Amino acid sequence: MADSVEPRRSTRKAKPIQREPIPESVPTKRKAKADADPAEQLRFMLQNPKSRLTKMDISDLINGNSWNLLSPDSQSRLAALLPPTAFRSFKPTLGLDHPAAGDSMQVDSHDASTLDPSLFTDAHFLAAAHTFQDHLFSDWLSDTHAEKVEKYTKGIQDGSLAAPWKDEVWERDNPPLxxxxxxxxxxxxxxxxxxxxxxxxxxxxxxxxxxxxxxxxxxxxxxxxxxxxxxxxxxxxxxxxxxxxxxxxxxxxxxxxxxxxxxxxxxxxxxxxxxxxxxxxxxxxxxxxxxxxxxxxxxxxxxxxxxxxxxxxxxxxxxxxxxxxxxxxxxxxxxxxxxxx
Known part of the structure; x- marks a missing residue:
């Protein structure tokens, strides 16, 4: 019987398999967003037609509660922009051209502490606030519109431009039928x-x-x-x-x-x-x-x-x-x- 032939095993030691180390993943850092310029934010808010001020009830922003949150210095600066009738200390007086008026001129005082809180619900004040919103939405407060107004004003003054009479514009746009x-x-x-x-x-x-x-x-x-x-x-x-x-x-x-x-x-x-x-x-x-x-x-x-x-x-x-x-x-x-x- 013939001897069976079996495969011979090598006596060499197997070379260990070298595995490349898997590099550890380095977490990527998201680039920090640059802080917005406060002045640019304010300009956008007060001049851009897409401002949030055009889509809100202005009374929710300008009211007696928001006034009380302001610092005394801010209140004094804003009070200087208001008419004398906005303060409780206002007293009607005769005009200087009236014969019974005194010689001394009365200087209006704008003390913020005497501001009448009913100002913020007055129909005239609200109408002015809504007009501001309309002008903002119509892009009438932007720098571009201000440049157009300045150019038009200079043209009227130097005679290079002329504003048509409204009657002529009506006749031009509405021919008689x-x-x-x-x-x-x-x-x-x-x-x-x-x-x-x-x-x-x-x-x-x-x-x-x-x-x-x-x-x-x-x-x-x-x-x-x-x-x-x-x-x-x-x-x-x-x-x-x-x-x-x-x-x-x-x-x-x-x-x-x-x-x-x-x-x-x-x-x-x-x-x-x-x-x-x-x-x-x-x-x-x-x-x-x-x-x-x-x-x-x-x-x-x-x-x-x-x-x-x-x-x-x-x-x-x-x-x-x-x-x-x-x-x-x-x-x-x-x-x-x-x-x-």
Whole structure:
């Protein structure tokens, strides 16, 4: 029987397995957040539209309890900003311009200890606090808005900017429509039965009066302004003969605005009219900047203003339109005549 062959075992000692040491994990340190600048926090709170002050009831912050938490020094500094009526020590006195007032001037005392606690619930104080919140929310307290206001103020002062009149802005943004004209006609009521000749017959219009036409045509971005003077009123038909400058010229020559003006000579335009609409059409034709197809319906009675010398005094002839003063629109004067009938 053959000897069985078995694997021979090595007599060498096994080399120990070297294991690399596992490095201990070093805990990472989170970078500490830099402390916010208190001045920047205050600026954000008082100027930024996203401030928490815009979303809270301001009475929860400004009230009698919060006032009592302030230091005496802080109370004194804030008390100096309040009116005398906010203190219990206030006593009404006569103004210095009153004949019975004394010669000595009373100096208002702002003692914080005499502050009337009802101030914080006063309607005027709360209205001012809510207005502050509105301005803060509207970004009116930011540095950017302050720069815009300063730039605008300087422009107004040096003449490089001009603020439009609110009436002109309204006329620009709200051009007259047919419906508005119809509504105006309805509101005029029975006064609309009076014609231009009735105004002349009752001396509401007189020879020498200046009629000032002004209308903004927003659809073509044109503002038409033109002065005409009533040269003559026919005694039978009460039609008006008026004089106007040619083209887009607005002001009349100075000699036509004086008492006893000379006879008109070219290029002065002469028109005979019997209604405000007829006068408006003639003036727009003379001006020539607004085509007939682009003239929306409107109330010519409201576009014409009467200027006249005050009473019989014609001494001040150097003012606007020969010293005349505005009497009102034809629409207004017609309503007054109707009421006086």
């Amino acid at each position: 047919e419906e508005q004209a119809a509504a105006s006609q309805h509101l005029a009521g029975e006064a609309s039965e009076l014609k231009l000749g009735d105004l002349a017959k009752n001396s509401v219009l007189r020879e020498g009066d200046v009629l000032v036409y002004k209308r903004n045509f927003a659809n073509v971005n044109v503002l038409v302004e033109k002065d005409v003077i009533i040269q003559r009123i026919d005694s039978r038909s009460h039609s008006l003969t008026v004089l106007a400058q040619p083209g887009a010229q607005r002001n009349l020559p100075a000699d036509l605005l004086m008492p006893g003006p000379p006879e008109p000579s070219p290029p002065i335009r002469i028109m005979t009219i019997t209604s405000p609409t007829q006068l408006e059409t003639g003036l727009l034709d003379i001006d020539g900047r607004v085509d007939k197809a682009k003239r929306p319906n409107g109330n010519a009675w409201k576009a014409l203003t009467v200027w006249r010398w005050a009473g019989d005094d014609m001494g001040m002839l150097q003012g606007q339109r020969g010293g005349r003063e505005a009497q009102g629109t034809l629409f207004y004067l017609r309503a007054c005549l109707y009421q006086d009938r």
